[in-house]
Amino acid sequence: xxxxxxxxxxxDIFGKVNLLDSTEDRIAYSYDGTPLFGSLPDAIVIPAAxxxxxxxxxxxxxxxxxxxxxxxxxxxxxxxxPTENSVVLLMNRWDKVIELDRNNLxxxxxxxxxxxxxxxxxxxxxxxxxxxxGSSQICTLxxxxxxxxxxxxxxxxxVTKNYVLGFEVVLPNGDLMRIGGKNMKDVAGYNLKDVLxxxxxxxxxxxxxxLRLIPLPxxxxxxxxxxxxxxxxxxxxxxxxxxxxxxxxxEFLDNSTIKAVEDFxxxxxxxxxxxxxxxxxDGPRSAVEEDAAAIEKICRKSGAKxxxxxxxxxxxxxxxxxxxxxxxxxxxxRPTTILEDATVPRSELASMVDFIETTAKKHExxxxxxxxxxxGNLHPTGLTDExxxxxxxxxxxxxxxxxxxxxxxxxxITGEHGVGLAKKKFLESLYDTPFIRFMxxxxxxxxxxxxxxxxxxxxxxxxxxxxxxxxxxxxxxxLGRMDNPSEAYF
Amino acid sequence: xxxxxxxxxxxxxxxxxxxxxTEISDDLITQCMHCxxxxxxxxxxxxxxxxxxxxxxxxxxxxxxxxxIIPVSGxxxxxxxxCLDCQACQTACPAGVKYGELVESARVLIESRRKGFSLxxxxxxxxxxxxxxxxxxxxxxxxxxxxxxxxILLPVLKVLMPGLYKRAGxxxxxxxxxxxxxxxxxxxxxxxxxGTVAILTGCVMDAMYSDVNxxxxxVLLENRWRIATPTGQVCCGSVSAxxxxxxxxxxLAVRNIRDFEKTGADxxxxxxxxxxxxxxxxxxxxxxxxxxxxxxxxxSARVKDFSEFLYETGYRKPTTKLGGVVTYHEPCHLVHAxxxxxxxxxxxxxxxxxxxxxxNEATWCCGSAGIYNVVHYEEASKLxxxxxxxxxxxxxxxxxTGNPGCMAQITAGVKNAxxxxxxxxxxxxxxxxxxxxRKT
Numbered sequence: 001x002x003x004x005x006x007x008x009x010x011x012d013i014f015g016k017v018n019l020l021d022s023t024e025d026r027i028a029y030s031y032d033g034t035p036l037f038g039s040l041p042d043a044i045v046i047p048a049a050x051x052x053x054x055x056x057x058x059x060x061x062x063x064x065x066x067x068x069x070x071x072x073x074x075x076x077x078x079x080x081x082p083t084e085n086s087v088v089l090l091m092n093r094w095d096k097v098i099e100l101d102r103n104n105l106x107x108x109x110x111x112x113x114x115x116x117x118x119x120x121x122x123x124x125x126x127x128x129x130x131x132x133x134g135s136s137q138i139c140t141l142x143x144x145x146x147x148x149x150x151x152x153x154x155x156x157x158x159v160t161k162n163y164v165l166g167f168e169v170v171l172p173n174g175d176l177m178r179i180g181g182k183n184m185k186d187v188a189g190y191n192l193k194d195v196l197x198x199x200x201x202x203x204x205x206x207x208x209x210x211l212r213l214i215p216l217p218x219x220x221x222x223x224x225x226x227x228x229x230x231x232x233x234x235x236x237x238x239x240x241x242x243x244x245x246x247x248x249x250x251e252f253l254d255n256s257t258i259k260a261v262e263d264f265x266x267x268x269x270x271x272x273x274x275x276x277x278x279x280x281x282d283g284p285r286s287a288v289e290e291d292a293a294a295i296e297k298i299c300r301k302s303g304a305k306x307x308x309x310x311x312x313x314x315x316x317x318x319x320x321x322x323x324x325x326x327x328x329x330x331x332x333x334r335p336t337t338i339l340e341d342a343t344v345p346r347s348e349l350a351s352m353v354d355f356i357e358t359t360a361k362k363h364e365x366x367x368x369x370x371x372x373x374x375x376g377n378l379h380p381t382g383l384t385d386e387x388x389x390x391x392x393x394x395x396x397x398x399x400x401x402x403x404x405x406x407x408x409x410x411x412x413i414t415g416e417h418g419v420g421l422a423k424k425k426f427l428e429s430l431y432d433t434p435f436i437r438f439m440x441x442x443x444x445x446x447x448x449x450x451x452x453x454x455x456x457x458x459x460x461x462x463x464x465x466x467x468x469x470x471x472x473x474x475x476x477x478x479l480g481r482m483d484n485p486s487e488a489y490f
Numbered sequence: 491x492x493x494x495x496x497x498x499x500x501x502x503x504x505x506x507x508x509x510x511x512t513e514i515s516d517d518l519i520t521q522c523m524h525c526x527x528x529x530x531x532x533x534x535x536x537x538x539x540x541x542x543x544x545x546x547x548x549x550x551x552x553x554x555x556x557x558x559i560i561p562v563s564g565x566x567x568x569x570x571x572x573c574l575d576c577q578a579c580q581t582a583c584p585a586g587v588k589y590g591e592l593v594e595s596a597r598v599l600i601e602s603r604r605k606g607f608s609l610x611x612x613x614x615x616x617x618x619x620x621x622x623x624x625x626x627x628x629x630x631x632x633x634x635x636x637x638x639x640x641x642i643l644l645p646v647l648k649v650l651m652p653g654l655y656k657r658a659g660x661x662x663x664x665x666x667x668x669x670x671x672x673x674x675x676x677x678x679x680x681x682x683x684x685g686t687v688a689i690l691t692g693c694v695m696d697a698m699y700s701d702v703n704x705x706x707x708x709v710l711l712e713n714r715w716r717i718a719t720p721t722g723q724v725c726c727g728s729v730s731a732x733x734x735x736x737x738x739x740x741x742l743a744v745r746n747i748r749d750f751e752k753t754g755a756d757x758x759x760x761x762x763x764x765x766x767x768x769x770x771x772x773x774x775x776x777x778x779x780x781x782x783x784x785x786x787x788x789x790s791a792r793v794k795d796f797s798e799f800l801y802e803t804g805y806r807k808p809t810t811k812l813g814g815v816v817t818y819h820e821p822c823h824l825v826h827a828x829x830x831x832x833x834x835x836x837x838x839x840x841x842x843x844x845x846x847x848x849x850n851e852a853t854w855c856c857g858s859a860g861i862y863n864v865v866h867y868e869e870a871s872k873l874x875x876x877x878x879x880x881x882x883x884x885x886x887x888x889x890x891t892g893n894p895g896c897m898a899q900i901t902a903g904v905k906n907a908x909x910x911x912x913x914x915x916x917x918x919x920x921x922x923x924x925x926x927x928r929k930t
Contacts, residue, residue, distance in 0.1 A: 024565040027554050028541035033525045073541065074526040093539050138530040264584045328525045331585035335520045
């Protein structure tokens, strides 16, 4: 626990009202969107200025407590889950769009701006910010940059890192560093920008972000194709790409997911269907019509039993919103949804989906799968109940196999959610030793006391997880605390 | 829960359902997988930016109380009552968490532990739930407004009790007469009736907007429905239930069921969204009352909100249209609690012809929320400001909405902002057009 003297110092930095440490507040920041993970922070601080964040990091290094940055808390790998002995740094009030530069197609934003609001704003100016995570209605741009978030438009437009021109960041020692600018080309120095993007809050705290924008496509068309089985959907995906058509979105949902989504969104989807593909094409009107017609033909040729084209953009929006609800809608089937993020090269999609189905059967669990078919980015979701510990163990066993298989197929353990706490144990199986050493050295150099979001992505030293108990009394005390539910809550 | 109270059916007690609310249901809590999608639509989270003022945060606090990690603390009580119970989160939640049920259970839990006198409970029991009390209160307020006492008292209040002064300014003009006193027990339309509908005249609606009740009756008559007005009807019970007094709500429900059944009506048409929402839940409310549960289910099946009923049974479309720009505000208890949204929109669209303009954030709570704007005046005012700014941007001269709470709140808001916007109930709008049809 952070002692009272340190809390006093925190209060001096942030002011009384911006330091929260009631049990209720600590409970309310003990979780994020990640299933099964949670832990109480010692306090929550709400900064009003960059200087306060610098002072916080300096104090953290002096007093050896951890700082865990947080936006809206929608992450799915545990990136904003408090660690032991930690203070949550709440950035969601930093929600101003500082500058929208229509000449340079760029925007300076604060990290707490909601992604969806930013998208609407730039679209009202005829501009486009493509990264579109499922939680865009509430997630923050700062969190998106920290996690290098992907989303539904990855295939044609890429992910968050493709739209970050620069930022200001507070480093773990409290220094403020500025990277990048409005230049479309810039090779001065190492490409440190890409080291910090996706660092999951372990290397720096973004305080200002410069984002790249592109012109808004003239129009778009959304359609749904229904298949008896996954095989037809997978065939469609490879046929579309080999026909050199680049849809803005190429998403799929399996039968369990369709049922859950229909139960929530009531779109009149055929729930007796094995798989659904959601395809969107965008661009100039003529090209969109041409592509849409070609895709419809491919769908039917690959065995689609029905193709439904959205009548207008409003209907298209509804279909996309329904797809975005998939993860949470699956909780209608079972309350705990363990969402994973295994990604394989596009050509291995069908084989990976097959493997997921077989593995689910083998472990006697239920898995609903949906995801970004065009990116090979799958979201197999274990449908379970956290109160059933046996079943949770079986789900974890199944996902162990699924990750290993993804890596064997040349894939990766996480396409867009990040490593955080949830996938940490798989990271070392993915990369060779020099890669891991490179990461650890970078972290140790920037954050020698390991105070910024420790224990996430990789572990560098035991201190990361909090001070080890030294004396017998300390051990007793630590064990005693485990019996006291208010301290060992999870 | 008392061991000496075994479930008669032998099943595990269904804790947390409205029937038995001494605990918050573990199943309902676990259904929340804390994805955070509710945060984007929660008005109180928008106000504070704090997780504990969000649906997800509140559910976690309930879980912590349930698990014995925290007591029913002051902060817990504050957050549960700070919630507007607008249920926008329930519309947004893909996982289907029954948040409304959860927060109401939490309030029952809070009230069940309260010892001593509660002014809120006293007022709700005596002045809202009891028709006599309501009459006395309305008469006093009417006298206060009509006698000139308002003009004298308001400046005094402004100095002495600024909090009460601001709230007093929100008060709409009281009705001269209760519609329920004027309406006969049965009214026949011209020509052959399509069936019989019984109407609820409501408490707030009748005290402040008895005209709307008359408009409702006239519109229904125009559409050839026979109107029954059950004379023994009482408050629907929603205000009591939302404040945690579930027993009072149940007894009111039983009385209404008895009184409405007597009319033999095919439908029970309700023009206050808050009341129709709650009356549709009588079945759930009384599900563990063996004497009344079946009747309650039957009752709820007959309940229709005014706009829902008109749209679904068909109505004569007036040839005259509303003038100026018209917009529609969705009452929380219509759009979120009843999922009735397309029907009133279709009606408003129809009667405003080319002049309809969409209101930004139409589904956001205006801050009225039952008695919320009295208890949480400051917060409610911020929500109202947000609503008023959206109305200003939309440029509407007429705002249609089907709930007396929203009508009073938004009327006060636009008046305060010196905007020339008329707030009308769909029944009033329709009746006006029917009348001008007859003139032409």
